[in-house]
Amino acid sequence: MAMAKGRAGTAKRAAGTAKRSVAPATGSTNKKSVGKSAKKAATKKAVARKAPARAATPARGTSARSARPASAPWRVQPPKGRPVLLVGTRKGAFLFYGDDARKSWKLDGPHFLGNLVQHLVLDPRDGKTILMAASAGHLGPTVFRSSDRGKSWKEAAQPPAFPKMPEGEKGRSVKKVFWLTPGHASQPGTWFAGTSPEGLFRTDDGGNTWSPVSGLNDHPMLATWIGEGGTPDGVFTHSILVDPRDANHMYLSFSTAGTFESFDGGGDWMPLNRGVATDFIPGPAPEYGQDPHCVVLAPSNSDRLYQQNHCGIYRLDRPGDRWVRIGDNMPRKIKDIGFPIVVHPRHADTAWVFPMDGSDVWPRTCIEGKPAAYRTQNGGKSWQRQDKGFPRANAWWTVKRQAMCGDWHEPFGLYFGTTQGELWMSRNEGESWAMIQSGLPEIWSVSFGYLR
Amino acid sequence: MKVFVPSPLHRYTAGRSEVAGQGKSISAVLFDLDRQYPGIRFRMIDEQDAIRPHIKLFVNGERCETLDRALAPSDEVHIIAALSGG
Numbered sequence: 001m002a003m004a005k006g007r008a009g010t011a012k013r014a015a016g017t018a019k020r021s022v023a024p025a026t027g028s029t030n031k032k033s034v035g036k037s038a039k040k041a042a043t044k045k046a047v048a049r050k051a052p053a054r055a056a057t058p059a060r061g062t063s064a065r066s067a068r069p070a071s072a073p074w075r076v077q078p079p080k081g082r083p084v085l086l087v088g089t090r091k092g093a094f095l096f097y098g099d100d101a102r103k104s105w106k107l108d109g110p111h112f113l114g115n116l117v118q119h120l121v122l123d124p125r126d127g128k129t130i131l132m133a134a135s136a137g138h139l140g141p142t143v144f145r146s147s148d149r150g151k152s153w154k155e156a157a158q159p160p161a162f163p164k165m166p167e168g169e170k171g172r173s174v175k176k177v178f179w180l181t182p183g184h185a186s187q188p189g190t191w192f193a194g195t196s197p198e199g200l201f202r203t204d205d206g207g208n209t210w211s212p213v214s215g216l217n218d219h220p221m222l223a224t225w226i227g228e229g230g231t232p233d234g235v236f237t238h239s240i241l242v243d244p245r246d247a248n249h250m251y252l253s254f255s256t257a258g259t260f261e262s263f264d265g266g267g268d269w270m271p272l273n274r275g276v277a278t279d280f281i282p283g284p285a286p287e288y289g290q291d292p293h294c295v296v297l298a299p300s301n302s303d304r305l306y307q308q309n310h311c312g313i314y315r316l317d318r319p320g321d322r323w324v325r326i327g328d329n330m331p332r333k334i335k336d337i338g339f340p341i342v343v344h345p346r347h348a349d350t351a352w353v354f355p356m357d358g359s360d361v362w363p364r365t366c367i368e369g370k371p372a373a374y375r376t377q378n379g380g381k382s383w384q385r386q387d388k389g390f391p392r393a394n395a396w397w398t399v400k401r402q403a404m405c406g407d408w409h410e411p412f413g414l415y416f417g418t419t420q421g422e423l424w425m426s427r428n429e430g431e432s433w434a435m436i437q438s439g440l441p442e443i444w445s446v447s448f449g450y451l452r
Numbered sequence: 453m454k455v456f457v458p459s460p461l462h463r464y465t466a467g468r469s470e471v472a473g474q475g476k477s478i479s480a481v482l483f484d485l486d487r488q489y490p491g492i493r494f495r496m497i498d499e500q501d502a503i504r505p506h507i508k509l510f511v512n513g514e515r516c517e518t519l520d521r522a523l524a525p526s527d528e529v530h531i532i533a534a535l536s537g538g
Contacts, residue, residue: 138460138506138533139495155491161499173498 079408081127081450084149087417088117088402091441093132095150097451102413102427105436108150119402119445121180123206125188127452131207133177133193141177143193145207149451158209160193160201162217172197172217179402181240184247192266194237198226198254200266215267216252216260225257225271225288238401239295243302251295251305258290259307275323277311293339294401298348306351306380308341308401313353315380326380330355334367334374334385340404344412344429349379352386352406352414352430354399365396373414375430386426389433397422402445417443453525455481458533464492473529478509479519481529496531508532 083098085105092110115134123129128149135141142159146152165171176196183190183202193201193210200213216222226235236255243249248265251272258273271288278285291310298304303318313327313336327336337358344350352375357363366372372387397418404416414426421440426433455473457465465471471488475481479501486493496507501519503509509516510530511523523529 136460136495137535137537138458138504140498140504142491142495157490159491159494161494164499164501171500173500173502 079124079127079450081452083407083409084122084449084451085415085423085436086120086122086130086445086447086449087423087440087443088120088132088445089417089421089441089443090116093117093120093134094437094440096423096436102407102409102425107437111150111153112144117444118176118178119180119447121182121447122449122451123182123191124449125182125185127450129206131180131191133180135176141174141195143177143180143207143210147206154208156203156208156210158211160195160199160210160212162199162212172199174199175234176236177201178236179238179240181242184242185244186247192240192242192250192252194240194252196234196236198222198235198237198257200237200240200252202266213266215262215264216269219269225260226254227256227289230256239292241295241297241305243297244299245302251297253292253295253307255291255293256289258288259292259295260288272316272321273323274321275325276307276309276314277325279311294341296341296343296351298343298351299345301348304343304348304379306341306343308338308353310337310358312336313338313341313380324380326376329376329381330374330383331385334372335359338399339401340399340416342404342406342414345406345408346412347377350375350377350429351380352404353383354404354416356398363396364398366398369394369396371395371397373426373430373433386430386433388431389426390424396420400444402447403443405446405448407448408450413448415446415448417446419443453481453523453527453529455485455529455531457531460533461492461495461531464489464495475523477519477523478511478516478521478529481523482519506533506535508534 083102085096087094092113092115094107094109096105096107098105112134115136117132117134119133121131130146130150132144134144143156144153160174160177162172174195177193178196179194181192189204189206191203191207200216201210202213203210237252239253241251248263250262250266251259253259258271260269261272262269273288273290276285276290278290293308293310295305295307305316307314312325314323315326316323330336334355338353338355340354342352352373354373355367357365357367370393371390372385374383375386376383397420399416399418407413412429414430417423419442421443422438423436424433425436453473455471457469457471473481474484482493482497496504498504511521511527
């Protein structure tokens with residue numbers, strides 16, 4: 001794994017160096033370097049991809065940035081309804097219906113037993129629509145939808161798929177629908193899906209028909225951003241975030257390219273990776289080519305982002321564009337590698353990570369077989385270990401990037417699933433942990449919602 | 453013609469393992485199946501018209517690797533789902 005990463009990184013770094021001059025679109029500090037050659041290169045590539053409309057997008061993106069809303073306060077309305085945990089596994093989907101006290105959970109499932117369920121998400125806007133990103137060992141990827149809280153399911157009439165390329169031209173095919181994100185509150189029925197290989201798809205009818213988001217999928221720089229190395233499992237498009245203040249302001253991340261930002265609803269994208277390390281390649285970190293594992297937006301402050309990366313834990317305060325490695329403040333013995341990161345819904349300075357072993361051949365297990373979450377309450381200046389209730393030894397599992405989440409209760413509840421099929425929760429902000437269920441298949445995603 | 457459908461696709465055919473398809477090529481038969489059983493084709497054939505890695509097609513017992521293979525009404529098409537591992 002580490003070797004593959006290194007080779008991929010070399011290719012990515014080369015591409016990153018070549019592309020630095022296009023950086024203008026990434027931030028105001030580089031605006032002066034918007035050279036003719038960079039524009040020419042982007043235009044040339046756009047023509048080569050038969051996407052002439054793309055040539056004008058850098059200017060559009062830059063002007064859109066100035067229209068970005070300032071750091072305005074807004075009210076977060078806590079959702080109401082019956083708690084539900086939605087668990088996606090390597091062998092199907094499971095729902096856990098909770099009571100108001102979150103003390104008992106009723107298992108409903110498996111749904112789609114044997115199917116590979118990458119992500120399972122309840123629509124917070126209506127409290128009853130659930131989308132499932134799924135495939136099967138033999139079969140291609142698709143999306144299943146339930147509009148009745150998981151009682152019945154229908155397959156999307158038009159699942160995420162790239163356009164068919166003309167004969168003789170190489171086109172991309174969706175291998176996995178990897179990530180699902182409900183759209184902005186003002187756009188009911190809109191969802192976004194991230195795929196492997198790299199791709200963004202959108203539905204405006206609650207998940208029945210999906211269309212490629214050309215602004216990303218045909219972006220003249222996309223192939224350069226992604227690089228030619230990659231990993232054998234492919235590039236994952238994940239952490240699709242929609243700014244609650246502005247439906248047009250979005251972020252997404254690629255597992256081999258880093259984090260990107262759009263100010264026009266996905267029409268144009270710019271890298272947002274300053275300050276994020278790429279330890280797997282020599283030399284200074286390039287403008288893109290990073291490996292974010294999970295990027296989240298603080299629900300109580302849309303100018304605050306956190307990132308658990310392949311190379312550390314970071315915080316970003318907008319409108320700044322340089323990530324700060326807050327993982328440097330983790331205990332040295334633990335370091336700051338992991339997959340998930342969760343932010344408190346009401347306190348933007350409070351966040352949790354679940355560190356894993358990133359040494360040697362990257363075991364990616366609990367460090368020394370001893371599970372622990374780490375919490376910061378000051379934006380990453382310091383971290384506290386939280387392991388009460390966990391096994392004291394011999395727990396060699398992993399918590400994947402979509403497999404940790406929180407609710408909106410007071411006190412805040414945390415949930416996660418493991419690669420060994422255990423579902424855990426804390427009702428008291430990580431002070432103590434209890435297992436909800438064991439014996440599930442390998443857990444890939446855990447999300448929380450309120451059924452209405 | 454007769455088309456034999458493996459169990460991973462039975463949720464589309466209401467549990468039937470043998471269905472009738474029409475067309476003068478494998479491609480046409482698969483489109484006909486999709487008309488009868490919406491969504492079934494994309495689970496077997498990707499958006500670039502490539503047969504998915506774990507789907508194998510046989511005509512009268514012979515492996516068929518391209519979708520333009522011509523068919524006669526008396527031919528039998530077997531769709532095989534091939535997977536290993538746990």
